[in-house]
Amino acid sequence: MPTELEDLVEFLHHGNTQIRQVATGTLVGYSQTNLALFKRNQLEPVKDLKLLVKDYAPIARNALTILINISSDTEVLKCLAKDDALLETLLSRITNPKEENANEIAMLLANMAKDDSLQRVLELKRDVPKELSKSTWAMDQLMDCFVKGAAGAYNKHADFDYLSYFFADLAKFPEGREYLTTPQEHDENVIPITKIQVFTDHASHIRRLGVASAIKNVAFLVPAHPVLLSNLSPDPTLPPPSIGANLLPYILLPLMGSEDYADEDAEGMLDELQLLEPDKEREKDVEIIKTHLETLLLLSTTPEDRAVLRKVKVYPIVRECHMHVEDEGVREACDRVVQIIMRDEEGEEEDIPDMAGAGAGRNGKLMELENGEEDEDEQIVDIL
Template sequence: MALDQATKLHLEKELLPFLTLEARGDLKSVAIRYFLELTGSKEGRDFIAEGDKFLKAIASLTCDKEKDISRDAFLTLINLTADEKIAWKLMNTETTFIYDLLHKMLKPDFEFADQASSIIANTTRIAGCASKLACQILEANSKVTMENVVNVLCKVNFNKNATLHYLGLILSNLTQVPGIRKIIMDKDRCIIQKLLPFTEYADSTIRRGGIVGTLKNCCFEYEYHAWLLSEEVDILPRLLLPLAGGEEFDDDDMERLPVDLQFLPPDKEREADPDLRTMLIEAVTQLCSTKQGRLLIKEKNAYVILRELDRWEKDPKTKVACRNLIDVLISDEPQQGMEDLHKVEVPEHLVEKFNQMDLDLLSDFKEELDKKASEEKEEKGEEKS
């Protein structure tokens, strides 16, 4: 739909007055439905985002007493916040709107918790918005605590009206912020431990992925590596278990594995989503960036799990990540003074060289997989004939 200046002025004059809580219900319903349909095009979304008037008005209608009007307002904002520029604008126009939504969705009877979580997840995927929301949560008098967020996320049937799967993505987005990560890893609160079983949560890839992303982000706090790998948390088996299949190992290899990875059933399936497999590998790789973490991961024989994953893996990007981690585990230990890899300054020309090596390896894997797929197709054709 073309929106010329005359049309824009007409909409502002004729429809904006009905995007208020005080307007007549039937007129509000028509107005918000029109704007919901308008979000189906980029031109429509850009028009709504011009200035502050429409965004503020639509946000206000999420509190309408009429459920259909409130639902349409939420759906309109979901479509709008899919655009990063508009999400950023909403966060800065309605300064506590996202925070207030998060507070509401942590209540067990909030009917539009799933719609709210989609809006918050869309908005906080932008690092600046995540930081702003984190600052509001970290304020001394905040109504929202990270402990409450995790407790709600880990209680699967918390809200009978909503699944709350997107709360996992919100948590992952928020843990981009160091202050949030440190709360999640507060050694006296036992928060991160509650998330660990969800690395294999079968009912939702979104919730599972959000929690895997959260754990990966926490692994960037290098001073916590020893604690994360200790018996107090024992994060390694939870990161490796989704990557493990049902392969058999000899007695020596089996005994060196963590107990949770020993004698897995022959039909044990690996994580189906390649992006999640990559994140799990990257989390273990981060833990290998400190000497203490790397030595423990070697001692726990993570190599054999990754070796079998590499043989099985068909996704080129995941395969490159797996190979890089294997290289770390089978290489000799760095010389003294370079044991903590995250502290080593790598010259820019070497960074470029390593990146190019990864790209070349990725290209090789793609060619190899395409060749295998072509050969399998030919074999099937021959069998049919």
């Protein structure tokens, strides 16, 4: 005999609007504790919820919230991510400047991006939302939502912050990294990563965390390092890249506070990192700091990379971060970066600064990322 909850699930496809709203509103509370309820009858409730995304705004919000919470299940996730009709529905709604549930859609897209099948969004063309974008590419449109929609500038109901998690998850895949680091001819050769890297110091913690993760995942693409490191050449006799992302200021600024640097340390630093305000604050979330340090480690993979980082005086910045952040994980990450960028190159004498004087207490072992090693955020977004 069906339980009361199972009877309630049947009302998800009821013809009466009020009954559907009561049913979805009640089931939101069970979406984190009773996953089996939504997987009965070969995921029939999930199929109903996907249709309810197009219902009246309050019902759609409840449906989206439930789908966000139950998408932690692999079977449910695949059911969502592989559904082309659902994907188009979400894209058409999130790009609508009047969509009341745009933030919930961004959360759901971020979770769906954890399934490999959603890589197809990188090659998806669709109608142009003229108020938002000039591009027919779905990824460009989502990028425009994220950039133009910050703090409700495009849609008063949304800030699109969770799209940063969506970009971070797509950047786990080679195709996603290629998109984010390749100049787009249809967009005046703009490199997509440059559109989101500017948010590493944004007021929104969600944006800062998601963007930091996206940048780190992109840094796994070693052939793109010359582009990411912009027009900085370790050899002044060599011409700089014609197009660059100028990424370093955006991952170094969050590591910096208001401390002063000696002349020998400041000489050669990037212009954006000099003459900072006396009340400049370092990023407060140690996880974001560690993410930026891990990005620096990835950007020191080749001798050419390390030469650039030494040239722009990354070591003093990491040293001060090590001294001022009282977190063992951050200090270990600082030590790893210093061990790599200050290591001896072939034919040179090793001269690695002693971080123990700054309170590191480390054993001095050189640590490197193994080939293919990744530590990417796999967290599913849950909301109540």
